[in-house]
Amino acid sequence: MEDTLLRIEEISKHFGGVYAVNEVNLNVDHGGIWGLVGPNGSGKSTLFNTILGLHKPDHGDIYFEDKCVTNLAPHQMYDLGLANAFQVPRLFYSMTVLDNMLVAARRQQGDKLFNGLFLRRRWQEQEKGLISEALDILDIVGLDELSFTPAKELSGGQRKLLELGRGLMAKPKLLLLDEPAAGINPVLGKRIFEKLRDLSKNGIAFFIVEHRLELLFEFASWVYVMDKGKLVLAGEPKTITDNPLFYSIYLGDE
Ligand SMILES: Nc1ncnc2c1ncn2[C@@H]1O[C@H](COP(=O)(O)OP(=O)(O)OP(=O)(O)O)[C@@H](O)[C@H]1O
Ligand SMILES: [Mg+2]
Numbered sequence: 638m639e640d641t642l643l644r645i646e647e648i649s650k651h652f653g654g655v656y657a658v659n660e661v662n663l664n665v666d667h668g669g670i671w672g673l674v675g676p677n678g679s680g681k682s683t684l685f686n687t688i689l690g691l692h693k694p695d696h697g698d699i700y701f702e703d704k705c706v707t708n709l710a711p712h713q714m715y716d717l718g719l720a721n722a723f724q725v726p727r728l729f730y731s732m733t734v735l736d737n738m739l740v741a742a743r744r745q746q747g748d749k750l751f752n753g754l755f756l757r758r759r760w761q762e763q764e765k766g767l768i769s770e771a772l773d774i775l776d777i778v779g780l781d782e783l784s785f786t787p788a789k790e791l792s793g794g795q796r797k798l799l800e801l802g803r804g805l806m807a808k809p810k811l812l813l814l815d816e817p818a819a820g821i822n823p824v825l826g827k828r829i830f831e832k833l834r835d836l837s838k839n840g841i842a843f844f845i846v847e848h849r850l851e852l853l854f855e856f857a858s859w860v861y862v863m864d865k866g867k868l869v870l871a872g873e874p875k876t877i878t879d880n881p882l883f884y885s886i887y888l889g890d891e
Contacts, residue, residue: 641666644699644703645662645688645697650695656866658680659680659867660867669842670842670857671858672853673844673861674846674861675864680863681846701719719812721804721814729788731787735768738771778798801817810842811841819847823852862883862886870882
């Protein structure tokens with residue numbers, strides 16, 4: 638139990654008559670790569686948004702490090718060590734790569750930093766600290782040489798890496814990634830997953846929605862499968878791909 642980082646208990650979320658997420662139970666432990674897959678509209682993003690505090694669940698509870706966080710706001714989840722990167726990167730395209738990183742961190746720390754303008758000196762020190770952290774992370778995600786390039790000049794894959802870097806600025810215990818490899822070439826997709834694997838060895842857990850199953854299944858140690866709002870399968874990638882139910886879900890069983 639003490640290994641459990643995130644625990645979802647009987648979570649449901651509906652929109653009008655649509656049960657987007659229906660009584661889902663699952664766990665994510667510290668470290669490692671955890672997958673969440675399922676056909677379009679099966680509820681993956683809704684589940685993520687509920688974990689992040691963007692949606693309030695209609696039923697059930699969410700625990701983070703054994704603390705009940707069901708009704709916390711996104712910034713409170715962020716402070717506890719939960720961050721995300723969006724299905725579509727939300728970057729400031731005219732700003733440099735480095736500034737995009739700093740904005741990600743400042744957005745969270747801004748209130749604290751500007752609490753008193755007389756704290757200017759401390760602010761300058763923290764700002765220096767943030768810059769050096771940002772440069773370290775850009776090095777990790779392989780964008781260090783593009784630090785001063787405007788984000789709009791990045792390729793689709795590089796934008797995904799920047800979005801990952803922005804998520805890492807939170808120093809998260811758990812990072813939720815919604816389709817990190819979507820729309821980018823297979824070589825870079827694989828490189829992103831290799832980076833995630835390295836980072837996960839340092840104790841960060843990644844919970845990842847990805848439609849590129851072959852890529853996710855190569856790197857994930859545990860995979861959850863959703864269908865029509867329900868959690869229908871869970872296990873090691875090999876167990877999942879050995880299960881005929883998995884294929885019938887994707888082929889549609891009607
Ligand atoms: N804000 C919303 N308002 C109304 N219905 C919604 C909303 N968000 C999601 N839904 C519905 O909930 C269901 C689950 O959607 P969700 O986006 O979670 O699926 P998904 O598994 O992430 O799909 P995809 O793989 O296409 O990203 C769908 O039927 C969708 O139309
Ligand atoms: Mg989605």
